[in-house]
Amino acid sequence: MKILITICARGGSKGIPGKNIKPINGIPLINYTINTAKLFSNLYDSEIAISTDDITILEVCKKMGIETVYKRPKHLSSDTAGKIDTIYDLIIYHEKLSGIKYDYILDLDVTSPLRTIDDINQAFELLQKNENALNIFSVNQANKNPYFNMVEQKEDGYYELSKKGDFLTRQSAKTVFELNASFYFYKRNFFDTGLKKVINNYSLIFEMKHICFDLDHHIDFEFMSYLIENNKLDFKL
Secondary structure, three states: OOOOEEEEOOOOOOOOOHHHHOEEEEEEEEHHHHHHHHHHHHHHEEEEEOOOHHHHHHHHHHOOOOOOOOOHHHOOOOOOHHHHHHHHHHHHHHHHHHHHOOOOOEEEEEEOOOOOOEEEHHHHHHHHHHOOEHHHHHHEEEOOOOOOOOOEEOOOEEEEEEEOOOOHHHHOOOOOEEEEEEEEEEHHHHOOOOOOOOOOOOOOEEEOOOOOOOOOHHHHHHHHHHHHHOOOOOOOO
């Protein structure tokens, strides 16, 4: 069994400039993900692959012992480029380079590092046990519920609940989950289906029992910095 671990880190970021290598607790953000990738690769026959269009990010990865001559194409470096296409391009490059076809792909998102190796191992076991599943991704139980306190606009301009349900309390509403963008496992044949979205008819989820969120805004970065720098996490990164 051969696994490719992909780490995609585009240079441009409008929400948090330079966020992929912005230090948290004195450590570039991407280093947390590289460390997790190394832990997993020590357990399984894995190769770590970097996809970036930024020389500075490449230099940071090199200091961590991860080198590559692959450079993300321009058409996959824009704000509108899809993540699946980006990963697939990296897969094809490394399969041609190594002369093998991978069995699984583990994609680790740089901007959501609050994960553990146990999370990844447990999710991987679930995917392996399900013959029909194509992928599995990490989630947390959602704080907002579309059956109870999330609304959307109707055609007549008024608003209604996003999903229909006769629930008087949030606790009685159906349980829903939100993607925390931390990690995604794919069977290799997922990328042969032509699917462009992570969520499909054969997706599984892995629910994290601890805090995990991705960095979209400055306040997210400040919050994560506080948690890590003040040892407020109830697990070890």
